[in-house]
Amino acid sequence: MDAGIIGVFIPIIALMIPIVAIWTKHQQKLAEMNIRTTAQATAEQAAQYASKMQQIDDRVQVLERIITDRGYDVATQIEALRDQRRVDESAAGVPLDIGNREKV
Template sequence: MDAGAIGALIPIFALSIPIIAIWTRHKTKIAEMQVHTTADATAERAAQYASQVQALEERVRVLERIVTDKGYDVARQIEALRDQRRVDESDSGVSIESLRKERV
């Protein structure tokens, strides 16, 4: 290389250093913004998940209370209704099967 070519490359290198520094800072800021956006979205999803879990836990507590408090009563009442239905069917002389066959 001759002296003229080297002399022309020196200002190009000198000007490219600040340009590369500006570009690097810009890329760093973009990466930080992406990290913050992802963190915010993740926190929002976690809050939604927590509220859904809490709602489900409350529903399970209610169901557990229903089952444990009145579970035996409900089963006994269902059986009593079944027994009453059998008595009603035998008194009327009409069975459910015959009514179903008539509908079809």
């Protein structure tokens, strides 16, 4: 290489060093943001999992109570729970009596 080419590369390399440093800092910030986002998502998933586990635990406790408490008929109690669930589900919606409306 002759001196002219080396003379051109020296300023280019001198300008590339801060550009690489800025790019590296930017990549580091992006990685930190990605880690924070992942941690938040994981925490939310853990909370949802805990909630579902609590619901399952509550259901198991109800079943244990049905089986162990008093000498009740298990089938009767299960049917009562099903009937209660049907009532709860039917109350969730709002009935629309479109055909029975009076015209004003």
